Amino acid sequence: MSITQLPSPAVAAVVAQGLTKRFGTTEALRGVDFEIERGKVLGLLGPNGAGKTTAVRILCTLLKPDAGRAFIDGIDVLADPRRARARIGLTGQFAAVEERLTGFENLQHVGRLFHLRTSEARRRARELLEQFDLVDAADRVARTYSGGMRRRLDIAMSLIGRPSVLFLDEPTTGLDPRSRLGMWDVIDELGRAGTTTLLTTQYLDEADRLADQIVVIDQGTAIARGTADELKRRVGGDLVDVVLADPADGRRAVELLTPRACGQGKVVLGTTTVTVPVDGFAGVVPAVVRDLDQAGIQVVDVGTRRSTLDDVFFALTGRPAQEADDEPSDDHPEAPTSAPETKVEAG
């Protein structure tokens, strides 16, 4: 993969060019490019081990790439890491709060290390406690905070120096569902306020909800990019799920229903479910049932839904997004491997 395109500093707050990193025999990144426009949220989406955190660590000056370049506000992070550090705020995978200090002290501490004046650090600390709904907990040591509170304090700490770019590495991993929704509101608000953000996540709904642009990354390579809608359109915007009575009918059902699939969409077979991408639902459900009925294939259930990024990920890689999931997903286990050639270029 060659890099010919130059960064466009006027718009791009973050530029990553051909990032490559190898750990021993593992290729964590194999030439990843992306840019983040000022004021936008980029979602770096991929399963565990895809290389998301490696990319964040390189951009945050914590890791040197084997090849490639990275810029924050036009500052080369490899050549001038300290100047780059003055522009970024990092919220890593663990809530990096000092448990023995109070919320206020944590904020003040990072503010001082950002070399704010003492009075400014205090003022910013109070402001952020307010913004992140931590005023009541301000004088309690962080050890007593809940997971969601720690995360909010963590993000507040990365904002104290008014960074030009915020990095959020899997900000909701390990949070309970309620805290997760709360965190989404926080990130949403930051995004609306125009904070340039790089968000990594393995949750497709999260990227869908929060990111302006998404880069899907898998095994160290960017395999697709675009807005959530653009990516969904790629598999067909609407889906019909047909649940078969007998899994043995699967292959035949796929053949029968393929003519019903729209555009470049593919009919996907799970253990008992056949998913058909369609262009609008009008008349589709009766038609599908009729097709199968005439062929003597028994149908248990038919449902319609909008496609999710899960469908996108599966269409791109031939694998579900979260293989590490404990509960077996009977959505698409043994689907046709249509993986890497579906690679699409920048949108």
Add this chain to the structure above:
Amino acid sequence: MAVAAVPTATPVGGDIPRGFTWAVRDCWTEASRHLRALPRNPEVLAFSTIQPVMFVLLFAYVFGGAINVPGYDDYLQFLLPGIFAQTVVFGSTFAAVGLAEDTTRGIADRLRSLPMFGPAVLIGRTFADLIRNVFTFVVMLVVAFLIGFRFEGSLAGALAASLLLLGFAYAFTWVNALLGVSVGSVEAANSASFIWIFPLTFVSSAFVDPRSMPSWLEPIARNNPFTIATNAVRALYNGRPPGADLWLAVAWAVGITVVFAVLASRRFTASTR
């Protein structure tokens, strides 16, 4: 690597302060993080006070009657400087555990991504540990006095001995700092620091005369820097001439500090992990 046009920076915010004053300020900010937390952590405080007191009493009363050391009528006068030395060196292991904790909790990553003087994280930590060690040492000294320990020499000598003890422990704090930023977990840091500190402090002149050890062990104990420091400290407290041990001990302390401070700082600020 062919570089075409380097994009220009859009000015946001001011310049990053550099230079000595800011480096010192960063060190102090980091030290104050630990110092502020110290009184809030009852376990650490307990460890810093109860354990040394327990050591003084245990060793003094368990071994006190059983061991005779040539040159000393009162074993306490021989033993207690050794216990002081061992306790403050034990106290240096907090750095390993604390820095490993910072690393595993992501605090180290946050700090390394700030526009600060990187080694300040380690300097601040070791300084805070030194302050805690001073506290431990004073508590221990009071207990020692209560059970009959006395400065047999000049007050200046005793002061010099105390400074040497704390300086020597400070040097070992840097060894532990290197361990703390190198190992991957808090548990590993804990065992990694004690695994060498136990032999270091026991194969020494801290509790017995090395001449009483097997002949293969004796030269090891005799040349152990911990022995040299203990001998110097013991001589000073008892009003005897420390001889070359004093300068050797100072040289060891300075040498260890410089070497391990450089290694630990490099390790911490390197962008390799």
